[in-house]
Amino acid sequence: MRLTAVAEIDATRLASAAGAHGPLQAFADYRRMLDTIDDLDIVHVTTMPGFLVDIVLDCMARDLHVLVEKPPGMSSADTKRIAEAAAGSAGKSMVSFNRRYMPQILAVRRLMQDAGGAVHVSGTYNKPVTTLGTPAMAGITPDPVICDAIHHVDLLRWLAGAGDTAATPTHVHALVQDGPRAGSHRHNAVIRFDTGAIGSFSSHYGVGQREQRAEAHAEDLSAYLDLNTEPQVQLSRAEAAAGGTTRTCTQAPVLDLTAVGGAHFDEVRHFTDCILEDRQPWSGLQDAVITMRLAEAIRGGHQGLLP
Numbered sequence: 664m665r666l667t668a669v670a671e672i673d674a675t676r677l678a679s680a681a682g683a684h685g686p687l688q689a690f691a692d693y694r695r696m697l698d699t700i701d702d703l704d705i706v707h708v709t710t711m712p713g714f715l716v717d718i719v720l721d722c723m724a725r726d727l728h729v730l731v732e733k734p735p736g737m738s739s740a741d742t743k744r745i746a747e748a749a750a751g752s753a754g755k756s757m758v759s760f761n762r763r764y765m766p767q768i769l770a771v772r773r774l775m776q777d778a779g780g781a782v783h784v785s786g787t788y789n790k791p792v793t794t795l796g797t798p799a800m801a802g803i804t805p806d807p808v809i810c811d812a813i814h815h816v817d818l819l820r821w822l823a824g825a826g827d828t829a830a831t832p833t834h835v836h837a838l839v840q841d842g843p844r845a846g847s848h849r850h851n852a853v854i855r856f857d858t859g860a861i862g863s864f865s866s867h868y869g870v871g872q873r874e875q876r877a878e879a880h881a882e883d884l885s886a887y888l889d890l891n892t893e894p895q896v897q898l899s900r901a902e903a904a905a906g907g908t909t910r911t912c913t914q915a916p917v918l919d920l921t922a923v924g925g926a927h928f929d930e931v932r933h934f935t936d937c938i939l940e941d942r943q944p945w946s947g948l949q950d951a952v953i954t955m956r957l958a959e960a961i962r963g964g965h966q967g968l969l970p
């Protein structure tokens with residue numbers, strides 16, 4: 664794979680990208696890039712969500728393969744719109760929910776499925792106050808849980824899922840308690856999934872530090888994931904013990920990264936494989952509509968059955 668061209672409306676950033684990744688063709692207007700270069704295969708659209716939809720639609724209209732940065736638009740309505748365009752395009756498309764493609768997460772997920780599927784998943788996604796959710800980002804990004812903590816909303820669906828499919832939420836009970844400062848959005852939610860797994864989600868902006876953690880549990884199996892930097896996974900398994908009880912094995916299960924594509928597998932590798940092998944990506948746009956709606960339900964303090 665080769666980076667052929669970059670489009671960026673900010674002249675300083677354009678020059679910097681061309682310097683860092685060149686030689687390549689640099690464009691101030693992405694449409695001119697699409698019109699000029701006739702052998703583009705894949706376009707990565709990585710603008711803020713408020714500017715993303717038209718660019719993605721232009722690429723799809725040209726039947727290009729499109730890797731769409733998260734969140735795929737400002738709302739689930741935006742995502743649905745580009746999902747409909749994707750259905751009419753000869754190009755493939757995928758959302759960069761990159762947590763799904765981390766080798767450690769894929770290996771944990773495989774262990775869960777071998778143990779009969781996750782029964783409980785949880786995710787924590789905390790940060791100090793950012794510009795997200797403040798007036799400075801109005802019209803450019805949606806609320807932080809939809810723009811950013813969506814990584815862990817999607818991760819819960821993925822860990823609770825089966826095969827190549829993320830679980831679908833059926834019920835959400837969310838409590839929202841924002842702080843007094845702009846951007847200090849706070850959520851706790853319990854989610855029921857169609858696979859039988861229950862999820863708990865916690866995301867707080869305007870707290871002391873960035874913290875990204877997750878858990879997944881199946882019968883006699885637990886995984887605790889520290890996702891702050893390179894994923895660290897603590898695994899334990901229980902085994903039968905005397906008197907009909909169980910005890911934690913002294914030898915923890917081992918993550919098999921080779922079986923899930925190797926230590927360097929990621930979303931770009933998956934998308935490329937899907938194009939070369941004519942397969943549907945795991946995080947296609949139709950599927951992303953479900954994650955966007957779940958993030959919106961959490962932000963909206965939804966209680967009960969999802970429509």
Ligand SMILES: NC(=O)c1ccc[n+]([C@@H]2O[C@H](COP(=O)([O-])OP(=O)(O)OC[C@H]3O[C@@H](n4cnc5c(N)ncnc54)[C@H](O)[C@@H]3O)[C@@H](O)[C@H]2O)c1
Binds near residue numbers: 670712
């Ligand atoms: N997957 C991840 O882990 C991850 C990490 C960081 C950011 N993101 C996502 O990536 C997106 C961008 O985030 P960022 O921090 O890089 O934002 P950014 O604002 O720093 O960069 C976006 C760039 O897009 C350019 N741009 C806007 N409109 C354009 C157009 N019409 N043509 C060409 N260029 C245009 C802007 O000039 C800007 O330089 C966000 O949606 C964010 O949520 C994802």
